[in-house]
Amino acid sequence: MVTDTKAEETVDAPNENEKKFEPKIIGFLCNWCSYTGADLAGVSRLQYPPNFIPIRVMCTGAVDPVYVIKALLEGADAVLVAGCHPGDCHYLSGNYKARRRIAILKKLLEDIGLEEKRVRLEWISASEGQKFADTVNEMMKETIKLGPNPIKSEWDI
Amino acid sequence: MFFCTCEGTIGLNIDMNELEKRVKKRPEVAFTVKVGNLCKREGQDLLKNEISKSDADRIVIVGCTPRTYEEIIDKGALEAGINKHLLEQVNIREHCDWIHSDKKSATDKAEFLVGGGIARVANALSIEDKEVVLPNKEVLIIGGGVAGITASLELLKRGVIIHLVERNAELGGRAYSLDLERLREDEIILPAIDELTLNEKADIMLNSEVVEIQGTFGDYKVTVNTEDGQKEVVVGGIIIASGSNLFDANRIPEYKYDDEDVIDFYELEKMLVYKNLKVPSTGEKPKRLNFIQCVGSRDENKGNTHCSLVCCTYAIKQAARIKTLSPDTEVYIHYMDLRGPDNGFEEYFLGAQKKGVIFIRGRVAEILRENGNLRMRTEHIELGEVMDFPTDLVVLSVGQEASSGTKKLADMVHLPLDVDGFLGYYNDRFDIVDRRGISIAGCAQGPRGVARSISDAKKAASEIAGILKNGLKAKGVHSVIDENRCMGCKLCEQLCPYEAITMITVKDYITDEVKMVSCVNLAVCQGCGACAMACPGGVPQLIGFTNREIMAQIDELI
Structure with a gap:
C-alpha cells in the first residue's frame, strides 16, 4: 500500500478494493533529460509514490520495446518511457525513434489485450522536476483505475 | 559495495x-x-x-x-x-x-x-578504455575572414597543414575594411593575410565553395568547387568560420536605405578610414548626423530577435571619431538600450559624451525626404515627445545575421541551427570541438566583434590541433560491434545519427569468406544506443547499457 502521506493525497483511489492495489511502475529515463529531471524532483523533495522504479538508459532511442514488454511480462503494471523534448534530444534524433517505436508497441499491446495506457511516453526535460513528479502521480492514479496487469495472473508467468 | x-x-x-x-x-x-x-x-x-x-x-x-x-x-x-x-x-x-x-x-x-x-x-562487460588515433591530421577551414585567418595561422604555427576555402576573391572578410576596436587593418589583418598567403603549407582556395562533406572525424572527404574546377581534399577536422551577413536595411522601408544620404555603419566606416566624411548627395561635410541603432536587431517584426552585441560600441566609436574629424558636426545616437558587453565600453561612452555626442533614447519611426531635405520622425523617451528632426546624413547601425550559406553548411555537417539561424550549437564554456572534429569560430555561431572572433578561432584551432596530434579517448559509454556476429545488413549504419558506423570488409573467422561488417568509429561514437536497438541480431552493444544488463535489472526490480 502507498503509505506515503503526501502520495496518498494525490492517489485517491475510488473504492476500498482498489485501494489495496499497489501498482508497480517501471520508468526508463533518458540520462540527459528525464533522469536529470527526476534528480531535480528529488532535490526539490517533490513527493511521489515509492512504487515507481527508475532505470537509467542513455537515450529513449535505446529503449528496446523488448525492455518494455519484458517489464510488463515480469509483472510491472505500467511502464513509463521518458526522454528529451522533440528537438532537444542529446543524440539528435533518439526521441523521434522512441516515439515511433512506442506508437507501434501500443498497437501490439492492444492486440494482446493490454491497455495501451499501461505504456506511456513522456517528454520531461532536465528542468521539469515538477512535471516528472506530476507524471508519476498521474500514472499511479491511472494505473490504479486500470487495475493490476492481467498478463502475470492470466499466463501464470 | x-x-x-x-x-x-x-x-x-x-x-x-x-x-x-x-x-x-x-x-x-x-x-x-x-x-x-x-x-x-x-x-x-x-x-x-x-x-x-x-x-x-x-x-x-x-x-x-x-x-x-x-x-x-x-x-x-x-x-x-x-x-x-x-x-x-x-x-x-x-x-x-x-x-x-x-x-x-x-x-x-x-x-x-x-x-x-x-x-x-x-552482467556488465569489462572493456578497456580505448585511445583512438585519427588517420588524417590536416584541417579544413571554411571562411577566410578574421576568424578563418586566425585559425589558419594558429594551426600552421602548430605544424598542421590547412586548407582554406573562401567564397570571395580576397581574404579578410568584413574585418578587412574595419577600423574598429583598436585593430587597424594595417596592424592586424594585412600582416596576417600576408603571412598566410606566403606560407607554403597553406592551401588557399579563393572564389571557392564547399559542395559536399563526407566521412567522419579523422577522415573527411570534402568536395570544393574552385576556380579551376572541382577539387577533393581529405582532412581530419573542420573549422567552420563562415561568418555572418550584415542585415539588409532595405527590409525596413521606413528607413529609406535607398536614399543616397542614408548609409549603413559599414559605409561610414570606409569614409572614416579614408578620412573622407561627406554627405553623398552634396559632397559637403555633414552638419547634422544621426545614428539609428538596432536596425534589424531586437526587432521581431521586420528583423531578427537577437541583439548583435557590437553595434552600440561601433556607433559610439564612430561618433567620437566624427567629432574629432569634424567638431562642428552635430552627432546624435538614437538608441533603445546601450549594450556594451566588452571591457572599456563605459569609457567609450563617457568619452563620446564629453566630445559632444548626444544620446537620445527612443525608436525612430521613419525617415522622410521632403523638398530635397532629409527629416526623421522619432520619439524622445526622456522628454516624452515625438520629435521632427532635420538631418543631412543618417547612419543605420545594421545588425548581423546568419550568413546565407549557413543553412547549407549546417545540413552538410548535420549540425542544428539555433533560433536565430546561427550555428549556435556549443556552450562556449565547454569543449568546442565536438566528437566529429567540427568546430565553429567567429560570427558563424552568433554576432560578435573582431576581438572575440579572434579568441574563438584561437581556441578552436588549439583544441582541434591537440586532438589531431594526441588522438582522443573513446567516450565512457560507446558501442561495440562483434564483427564475427555481424551480418552486414547496414541497418545500424543508416540509423546512426553521427555517421559513426562504417562498413569494412573482414574475413569470416570460420569460413574465411570475405564479408562486409559494421565497424564503430570510436572517435565519433557518442553512445546513444541507436545501433544496439536497431540491430535485428543484437550485435552492437552499448557498453554499460547492454541488453543483458538492463534485462537483469528489470528482472531484479520486479
Missing part, C-alpha cells in the same frame, strides 16, 4: 542499517562499507583501501545520482584498479530517500534499487 551517506543527508527516510543488513545477505556481495563522502579525498582513499584489501572485482555504490559525481567516482575506482564499466552507482538519494517520507516503503524501494544495481553490474 559502498554505502555513501552523503555526509548524513541520505538516510533520513531510508533505514540504512536495515538496508545494509538485507543487502549483505546476497551472495554477490563481498563486503559492504559505509562512508560519508565518496566524492571527497577521504572517501576516495577509503575506496581504494577497501578494494585493495578484498578480492572484489565489481563495485556498487549506493548514494547520489551518477549525474553529479560519476567522473570523480569513476576515476577513484580506476585508481583502485576497477574499470568504470564494472561500477554501478545506485541512486537512492534523489530517487528514493529525498522523496519518500515513509521509512518502510522507502527502505523496500532502496533494496529493490540496490538489487537492480547488483544485477546490472554482475
